[in-house]
Amino acid sequence: MGLDASVRCNCWERGLTRPTPLASRIVIDEEGYPALKDDDDPDFGMFWEWLQTCCVHPGMKQAHEHLANWHGYREFLQALHQAGDAERFPTLFDNLPEANGGLAPAAVASRMLAELSDFEQSARFGQRFVLLDSTSGDELRSASASHEFVLTSELRLGVDAEGFFVVSGDADVLFRSKRFTQALLAPEGSDPVRSGPALLTDLDSGRSFRCALAMPGPDIAWPDGRMQNDAGQCRSSYPTAVHFEMRDRTNADFNYIVEPLRILCSAAIETGNPIRWS
Structure with a gap:
């Protein structure tokens, strides 16, 4: 789209x-x-x-x-x-x-x-908020303003100037972090983009949060090698460690x-x- x-x-x-x-x-x-x-x-x-x-x-x-x-x-x-x-x-x-x-x-x-x-x-392009896979160094998400990239009626995951966030459907902040690990607590669900639950642990405070959704990474192939299954779904990877950076945008x-x-x-x-x- x-x-x-x-x-x-x-x-x-x-x-x-x-x-x-x-x-x-x-x-x-x-x-x-x-x-x-x-x-x-x-x-x-x-x-x-x-x-x-x-x-x-x-x-x-x-x-x-x-x-x-x-x-x-x-x-x-x-x-x-x-x-x-x-x-x-x-x-x-x-x-x-x-x-x-x-x-x-x-x-x-x-x-x-x-x-x-x-x-x-x-020379004026502002800054962007970047989430990176701490293991590979690859960019996972980038935005120049608060951006929500996984949404349900109950949870929203996104990034803003303060880092990664999870908020409820009522806009209550449930988890915030600039450096965290992610451990899937169950195998991939029927919706490959919103698998979960996952345990998110902030590396600065040590606080953990059991999130009903996992933070998705780049799309990966299904076991048969296709990027989309018969239902037209894409399959996400799930990084085990993520960190946040502010970066200057260039042309x-x-x-x-x-x-x-x-x-x-x-x-x-x-x-x-x-x-x-x-």
């Missing part, structure tokens, strides 16, 4: 698409993409199959990029605010979406590129979204077609 975007190619207008008997029933819709005139056309399946292979661009997309999950996208927006806000990046703030859907006109793509380059020159922290945005803007400039958020 998150934000994706694409830019359509011009193969249809240039006559570079594979012939189809549906040609007379194809129009360019309000988002600038080929569609059938009739939403209830019985040959939609045939049209969809043709669209995927009708030219050298799958789905007739000159560019198609995954930008970020929603947490990563909001982190980028927050960094834009900290680096200069809408006064410095007016085109980005006017055209980046608030949700899935919408268009950014090709006419603004060159200004978006210039503002992305300006963003990378900024490199946002390459995951800046580079895809550059690709999309370049494609919009080349084709004259808008960027479609999805």
Whole structure:
């Protein structure tokens, strides 16, 4: 789940698409993409199959990029605010979406590129709160504001400026720590992302807390080697020791979204077609 975007190619207008008997029933819709005139056309399946292979661009997309999950996208927006806000990046703030859907006109793509380059020159990106696996040193979670990453109606696990926390559904703080160990008290449950219970022990105070949920680590493969089982579930690892750090953010922290945005803007400039958020 998150934000994706694409830019359509011009193969249809240039006559570079594979012939189809549906040609007379194809129009360019309000988002600038080929569609059938009739939403209830019985040959939609045939049209969809043709669209995927009708030219050298799958789905007739000159560019198609995954930008970020929603947490990563909001982190980028927050960094834009900290680096200069809408006064410095007016085109980005006017055209980046608030949700899935919408268009950014090709006419603004060159200004978006210039503002992305300006963003990378900024020295003001703030700090981020990081949870690390104390054994491997790998980052487990990162946020620039209080972020809850495991939620149920009864418990919320997250990270903020004070470190890792567990709070109840009523917002009572049940456990806080900047250095703790985790021991699973039962095998993985039916929900691989929320296994538990687990014993969390703060290494500074020695206080332990029996948490109904375990602090998850990176996804790992199921025993059959797949990353998702038949039910579409991912399986988490569970670190045995975790610690907290405050780290300065740099422009490199946002390459995951800046580079895809550059690709999309370049494609919009080349084709004259808008960027479609999805």
